[in-house]
Amino acid sequence: MTSSPSRKLAVSIERWPIAGAFTISRGAKTEAVTVVATVSQGGLIGRGECVPYPRYGETPEATLAALEAMQELVAGGMDRTSLQRVMPAGAARNALDCALLDLEAKSAGQRVWSLLGRPAPRPCTTAFTISLGTPEAMAAATARAARRPLLKIKLGGDGDDARIAAVRKAARESELIVDANEAWAPDNLEFYLAACANAGVTLVEQPLPAGKDDALADIKRPIAVCADESVHDRGSLQGLRARYDAVNIKLDKTGGLTEALAMADAAQALGFEIMIGCMVATSLAMAPAMLLAQQARFVDLDGPLLLARDRDGGLRYDGSLVYPPEAALWG
Known part of the structure; x- marks a missing residue:
């Protein structure tokens, strides 16, 4: 033998x-x-x-x-x-x-989805990220991306009302989601949420610091709020429902696709909307997340689009439409 x-x-x-x-x-x-x-x-x-x-x-x-x-x-x-x-x-x-x-x-x-008993992934629309800057700089960057159907806007605290107003003016047709990266505070939370609602933003991601987000449970949220830094794996889902409407699942937080798939199922069972996120990385990091994208209301897998170059044999992007990986890349 x-x-x-x-x-x-x-x-x-x-x-x-x-x-x-x-x-x-x-x-x-x-x-x-x-x-x-x-x-x-x-x-x-x-x-x-x-x-x-x-x-x-x-x-x-x-x-x-x-x-x-x-x-x-x-x-x-x-x-x-x-x-x-x-x-x-x-x-x-x-x-x-x-x-x-x-x-x-x-x-x-x-293919890995057959191995896991999951449906074959389909092409999906990814958000495209606009970096934090002055309202003028963000408006200019947004204007260059205004034909994309979904834009993710990085905000950072003071002046975010002017930033999101400028972005909306530059992209009147795009769906907007916002990521504050923990930069807001309880005393300006309602003001900035209202500014985002007035600009027609669909979702605000992690407005308050993780562990200091109790204020989200004490207000009427005018738009959906998504947990990012406040949620990592299945063990961190409990107790978030009063504060958040959605969770951002990232493979680097969950520790891989195995836990991420289980977390997505658990989050949906608890009534959360699903967002699939990423760090800035190559297509090799995005490819496994394409299996999760099939369950997601929001897909943010634009990491390779932000690089000067991607690795050879990377994912196919057609504008904001991203296609499942070829076997030679992953899975």
């Missing part, structure tokens, strides 16, 4: 220039730093990409080290179920979870 060939885990840090700069309330950056996990076995290779996020205390170097510490377990045949117990939710587990799924699909000769 011949034993199965052993698996090997390799990890690397990659740097991808951003087209211009990407600016939110916490600062600006000009490159996306990703960590890629590659699991190989018997001539087959599975890959997963993650983006360590300083907001959650993650760094590329620490993520690399956390993944390298998994090499012996991966070589010993650790599966995705065991992975959920061994590693905490976060960027590192996301890269490995997605790499193991990719390898599973290739080993089985199936």
Whole structure:
């Protein structure tokens, strides 16, 4: 009886220039730093990409080290179920979870959605992000993207009423969603929500800091409010219903597609609308999230569109329409 060939885990840090700069309330950056996990076995290779996020205390170097510490377990045949117990939710587990799924699909000769018993993903419309800036700069950037059907507007506190008014003037037909990245406060919450409602915004993402968002339960929300930094995996869903109408599911928060799919099902059962989000990264990081996009009211998978270049064989984008991945990329 011949034993199965052993698996090997390799990890690397990659740097991808951003087209211009990407600016939110916490600062600006000009490159996306990703960590890629590659699991190989018997001539087959599975890959997963993650983006360590300083907001959650993650760094590329620490993520690399956390993944390298998994090499012996991966070589010993650790599966995705065991992975959920061994590693905490976060960027590192996301890269490995997605790499193991990719390898599973290739080993089985199936697309990953068939392997998981999920419907085949269809093309979907992604939001396109407008970075934080002055009202004039944001209006100019919005005007260049005004033909896109869904725009995600980064806001940052003081002056956000002027920013969103300028954006709406520059894109009269686009659906607008807003991401404040925790920059508002209880004493200006209702003012800025009203400004967004007046501009016809559909959704406001994470207006208050995580852990300091009780005020959302004490007001009548004029538009839907979505949790991002306040929600990570299934364990963080409980108690959010009084404060939020939707949850933003990101693979780097959930620790991979395995937990993200379970979280999406649980969130819908609790009555939340679903948003699928991303960090600025390549198509390899977006590809697994396409399975989640089928359950989402809002899809925000524009990471590759914000880069100066994407990796070879990346997702196909036709304007704001994004297509499912080819097997050679992932899954």
